[in-house]
Structures are given as C-alpha cells and as structure tokens.
Amino acid sequence: MLFQSLNNPANCVGLRDAVLNPISTDGGQYMPQRLPLLPRAFFNNLSEMTIREASYIIAMMMVGDEIPPDQLKHIVEDSFNFDIPLKHVHDGIYVLELFHGPTGSFKDIGARFLANILSHFASKKGTIHVLAATSGDSGGAIAAGFADLPGVKTHVLYPSGVLTEQQVSDICRARGTVEAIEVKGTFDDCHALVQAAVSDPELKKKMAVTTANTINIMRLIPQMFYYFYGVGQLLAKQPRDSESPIISVPCGNLGNLTAGVSAYLMGLPVKRFVAACNANDVFSRFIHTGTLSPQTPQRTIAPAMDVGHLSNLKRLEALMDNELDKLQALIEVHNFADSEIASHMIDTYCVHSYLMDPHSATAYAALLNSLRPGETGMFLATAHPSKYAQTVQEITGAHALDLCMVHDRSHHEHVTLPNRYNALKRHLFAR
Ligand SMILES: *Cc1c(COP(=O)(O)O)cnc(C)c1O
Numbered sequence: 001m002l003f004q005s006l007n008n009p010a011n012c013v014g015l016r017d018a019v020l021n022p023i024s025t026d027g028g029q030y031m032p033q034r035l036p037l038l039p040r041a042f043f044n045n046l047s048e049m050t051i052r053e054a055s056y057i058i059a060m061m062m063v064g065d066e067i068p069p070d071q072l073k074h075i076v077e078d079s080f081n082f083d084i085p086l087k088h089v090h091d092g093i094y095v096l097e098l099f100h101g102p103t104g105s106f107k108d109i110g111a112r113f114l115a116n117i118l119s120h121f122a123s124k125k126g127t128i129h130v131l132a133a134t135s136g137d138s139g140g141a142i143a144a145g146f147a148d149l150p151g152v153k154t155h156v157l158y159p160s161g162v163l164t165e166q167q168v169s170d171i172c173r174a175r176g177t178v179e180a181i182e183v184k185g186t187f188d189d190c191h192a193l194v195q196a197a198v199s200d201p202e203l204k205k206k207m208a209v210t211t212a213n214t215i216n217i218m219r220l221i222p223q224m225f226y227y228f229y230g231v232g233q234l235l236a237k238q239p240r241d242s243e244s245p246i247i248s249v250p251c252g253n254l255g256n257l258t259a260g261v262s263a264y265l266m267g268l269p270v271k272r273f274v275a276a277c278n279a280n281d282v283f284s285r286f287i288h289t290g291t292l293s294p295q296t297p298q299r300t301i302a303p304a305m306d307v308g309h310l311s312n313l314k315r316l317e318a319l320m321d322n323e324l325d326k327l328q329a330l331i332e333v334h335n336f337a338d339s340e341i342a343s344h345m346i347d348t349y350c351v352h353s354y355l356m357d358p359h360s361a362t363a364y365a366a367l368l369n370s371l372r373p374g375e376t377g378m379f380l381a382t383a384h385p386s387k388y389a390q391t392v393q394e395i396t397g398a399h400a401l402d403l404c405m406v407h408d409r410s411h412h413e414h415v416t417l418p419n420r421y422n423a424l425k426r427h428l429f430a431r
Contacts, residue, residue, distance in 0.1 A: 003030040022216040046232035055225035079113040086233035096230040104384035111145030113222035122151030132212040133190035137304040140170030147174035157190040185419030223259035244269035246377035248367035252305040254312040276366035284333040302358040334366035
C-alpha cells in the first residue's frame with residue numbers, strides 16, 4: 001500500500017517510509033493512497049471471526065505487500081492480546097469495550113501495533129528513536145506499548161505540572177527502553193519539540209527518529225480493525241435484514257473517528273457516525289460552518305477530549321473528498337456539558353447496572369440523543385472506569401476498588417529539560 005501526503009498527493013511513499021518519516025518533506029501527514037474494498041465473503045464470515053482473525057485479514061489487505069504474512073500475524077496477535085467485548089446495554093444500544101488492554105485505555109491498541117511495526121523495521125535498520133508528546137492519557141499507553149521493544153528507544157515528553165501522579169508513574173514505570181522527559185512548558189510546547197525533531201534533517205542524518213503520536217499513520221490503521229469486529233459482533237445479534245448500525249465515537253483529536261470513517265469507506269455497513277464531544281465545540285462549529293477556529297480548550301470531566309486543535313481533521317476531510325456536505329451527511333456532532341455527562345453516568349449505572357468512565361459516557365449520551373425508533377447503535381468505550389476512578393466514584397458512588405487495576409506509584413525517575421529544541425537535540429545526541 002502506498003501512502004500519500006495530504007499536502008501533495010504526488011508525494012507517495014511505502015509503509016516503511018511513512019512509519020519512519022511520518023511527516024512528508026512537504027510538511028503533510030500521510031494517508032493511504034487508496035483504501036481497499038473488503039470482499040463480500042469477508043463480511044459474510046465476519047460475525048464468526050475473532051478480533052485477531054478479522055484484523056489479520058484486513059492488515060494483509062492493507063500492508064501485506066511490505067510485511068511477510070507470518071510476521072504480520074505475529075504483530076496482529078501481539079497487539080490484540082486482550083478481549084474487545086461487545087455488550088448489550090439496553091434497548092437498541094450496545095457498547096464496544098476497547099479498554100481491556102494493559103493500561104485501560106483504547107490507546108493501547110494503536111500504541112502496541114505501531115510499536116510492533118517499528119520494531120519490525122528496526123531489526124533491519126539499527127536503533128530507532130521514538131518521540132511522543134503527551135498531555136497525559138496517551139503517555140502510559142505508549143510507555144507500556146513500547147516497553148522493552150528490541151531496537152527501539154522511546155522518549156515520552158510531558159508538560160510540567162499538568163499530569164496526575166498516576167499518569168506520571170504510568171510513564172515512568174516502563175523504564176529500560178522508555179525514558180520520561182518532563183518539559184518545562186505546555187503540551188503544545190512538547191508537541192512542537194517532537195515536530196521539530198522529526199523534521200530536523202541534521203538530527204535525522206545521525207539517527208533514525210520518528211514519533212508515536214497520531215501524526216504517525218500506523219497509530220490509526222489498527223483502529224480501523226475493531227470497527228469491523230464490533231459491527232460483525234453486532235450483526236450476529238441482529239436479525240438478518242436489519243438496517244446498518246449507528247456508531248458513536250467519543251472524540252478529541254478525531255483519530256478514532258477518522259479510523260471509523262476509513263472502515264466505512266472500506267465497505268463497513270454504517271448508517272451514520274455520531275461524534276460525541278464534551279463542552280469543547282471546535283468540531284461542532286467546524287461541521288456547521290466549514291471554518292475552523294482553534295481555541296484554548298476548557299477543562300472538563302472527560303479531559304482526554306479537551307482539545308482546541310483537531311490534529312486529524314485534515315485526514316477526515318480528505319476521506320470525504322474535502323467536501324463539507326459529505327461530512328455533514330455522514331457525521332452528526334453532539335456536545336455535552338459536564339453535568340449532562342455525569343447524569344448519564346448515574347442513570348446508566350443505577351438503571352442498567354452499567355458503569356462508564358466520562359469519555360465513554362459522552363459517547364453513550366450522544367448515541368441516545370441520535371437514535372431514532374427502530375435504529376440500532378453501538379458506542380465505543382475508550383477508557384476503563386477505573387482509569388478515572390476518582391471522578392467515577394464521586395459521580396456514581398461506585399467504588400474504584402471494585403474496578404481495581406493495580407496502581408504502583410513508586411517510580412518517578414525522569415529527566416527534566418527546558419522548553420528549547422536545542423536542549424532536546426543535545427540530549428538525544430548523548431543517548
Ligand atoms: C484519546 C482519547 C479520546 C479521544 O480520541 P481521539 O482519537 O483523539 O479522538 C477519547 N477517550 C479517551 C479515553 C481517550 O484517551
């Protein structure tokens with residue numbers, strides 16, 4: 001499969017280049033040049049497949065020309081080594097639980113798959129340095145996914161004074177091949193440092209440097225797989241002639257939604273997507289007006305969705321041929337205040353005995369709003385309730401201990417760097 005730059009479709013590269021140099025020389029992010037259409041036979045058998053079987057077939061169709069089948073199979077099986085159950089919540093509403101990975105976040109899926117792909121190429125190329133900026137949530141997933149990966153050294157950059165103690169220790173815990181770097185600056189500063197490094201020709205001459213942020217297209221590809229699996233499971237529970245489902249996605253930087261729309265273009269039956277957002281309404285205003293006005297995000301109880309700049313919007317637009325009315329026809333956007341998210345968490349827990357974290361609850365709320373009589377819907381649950389234990393407990397009274405994942409807060413080893421690219425560069429040279 002070829003990947004083309006969003007800034008200039010003539011700039012095409014293979015998988016290996018797209019993964020190792022995730023920003024094209026023209027400054028654009030990559031997208032698959034052509035998404036394969038999955039054959040009818042695949043859909044006929046989909047509801048009997050495991051997540052690993054379905055993912056392997058799709059992965060073969062997408063990147064099987066660059067990674068030998070046995071190795072790709074290993075990559076898929078290692079990345080999806082946990083369940084992704086589809087559960088019935090009530091009436092026509094189902095939930096696909098994406099949070100059973102090692103850090104309780106759906107980001108485990110993209111991080112682990114990318115890590116395995118990088119490691120595959122590293123074995124031929126010597127050490128690869130991977131940089132990632134995090135505002136909190138993705139850091140732990142990246143650290144866990146990249147821990148002890150042969151041939152890869154990972155550097156996770158995070159802003160001073162923003163992360164919870166838990167988030168810092170999730171990053172620091174994966175010592176060995178993963179290094180935690182506290183930057184005296186904001187998340188945007190961390191992001192800018194990573195961007196500067198991956199586009200610095202002098203640095204790249206000396207060492208292979210790439211990023212594990214969703215700038216890297218291989219974070220998104222594995223996220224397409226679970227949409228197929230989820231709809232397959234749903235079809236198995238529905239009468240044969242039923243309509244295509246509605247899928248509700250909790251949205252921040254739109255990576256997850258971009259993966260879903262890609263799956264749709266590969267033939268997945270979906271009636272429409274619902275983009276579920278908290279009080280931050282950049283995407284909603286974009287969909288309604290066609291103009292993007294980035295803003296400083298406000299803090300909500302679903303912080304992983306507090307974004308002011310939609311880093312995957314260009315990809316999403318490209319999928320819809322850059323036509324706003326196509327986006328509007330496929331995607332509905334719903335925003336919710338914290339109080340609304342909280343009341344859905346309470347109701348669903350009390351009435352239907354289903355406990356949700358605030359991000360997943362936003363997707364539930366949006367689906368409930370969007371569903372019309374007779375329609376069936378599935379929302380994506382992106383974090384385990386225990387990942388946001390304090391909020392969940394305060395709102396619902398459910399005990400975090402019931403949801404226990406064992407937390408170890410003892411490791412806080414990290415380096416601290418000023419917010420200057422030269423300092424980061426010097427630090428990398430010394431590695
Ligand atoms: C990152 C994250 C999101 C947002 O995902 P995007 O792909 O950035 O839209 C939603 N929920 C949780 C729990 C997250 O960590």
